[in-house]
Amino acid sequence: MHRRGLARGLRGAIAGTVTTTLALAFHVIGGGAVPSSIAIVGSLLGAIWISILIGRRRHSLPFLTVAVGVSQLLLHTVFAASTAGGSVSGGGHADHGAMQFVLGHGGQAMWWAHALAGVLTVAALHQGERILLGLAALTALVVRSVARLAGLVTPVPGTRRLPATTPSIPLPLAERRSAVTVLRGPPAPFAI
Numbered sequence: 732m733h734r735r736g737l738a739r740g741l742r743g744a745i746a747g748t749v750t751t752t753l754a755l756a757f758h759v760i761g762g763g764a765v766p767s768s769i770a771i772v773g774s775l776l777g778a779i780w781i782s783i784l785i786g787r788r789r790h791s792l793p794f795l796t797v798a799v800g801v802s803q804l805l806l807h808t809v810f811a812a813s814t815a816g817g818s819v820s821g822g823g824h825a826d827h828g829a830m831q832f833v834l835g836h837g838g839q840a841m842w843w844a845h846a847l848a849g850v851l852t853v854a855a856l857h858q859g860e861r862i863l864l865g866l867a868a869l870t871a872l873v874v875r876s877v878a879r880l881a882g883l884v885t886p887v888p889g890t891r892r893l894p895a896t897t898p899s900i901p902l903p904l905a906e907r908r909s910a911v912t913v914l915r916g917p918p919a920p921f922a923i
Contacts, residue, residue: 761844
């Protein structure tokens with residue numbers, strides 16, 4: 732149980748970091764100023780906390796898309812407000828002025844940048860573990876090949892080289908059972 736909680740915490744920390752980093756990078760690419768360090772750290776900690784909370788179970792792609800969309804809006808709001816320098820009120824109602832500022836901050840380029848950050852975040856969170864395992868296998872293959880070409884590693888004569896494999900991903904129990912089931916023909920007739 733402790734190991735499962737640790738894994739969930741690590742996944743939440745990675746998911747929150749990916750979400751915040753992509754939102755921040757694309758916020759700046761979209762024309763926004765770099766927010767204060769307090770806003771960045773607060774956003775990061777909040778994103779990690781929420782990622783751990785919702786990471787208790789695997790969610791569908793639509794749920795993940797909505798969650799990332801809401802997070803992009805919230806992170807944009809925090810980043811924009813931290814760089815506003817107190818000029819958020821736009822006359823009349825302060826709430827209306829603040830909302831107008833947040834929605835108008837950065838213009839159309841800002842929203843396209845956050846939309847792209849959202850798409851990349853959904854892809855990273857939805858397929859992240861598989862992508863990381865694939866990158867790890869590719870990196871190991873490249874390192875072995877470069878080491879062999881550089882003469883740092885030489886194969887031992889008489890040993891058989893195993894083919895390169897991709898890392899295995901644990902399958903649910905039902906799939907593991909079906910993967911090892913041996914199909915046989917009908918039973919042999921009884922000899923009496």
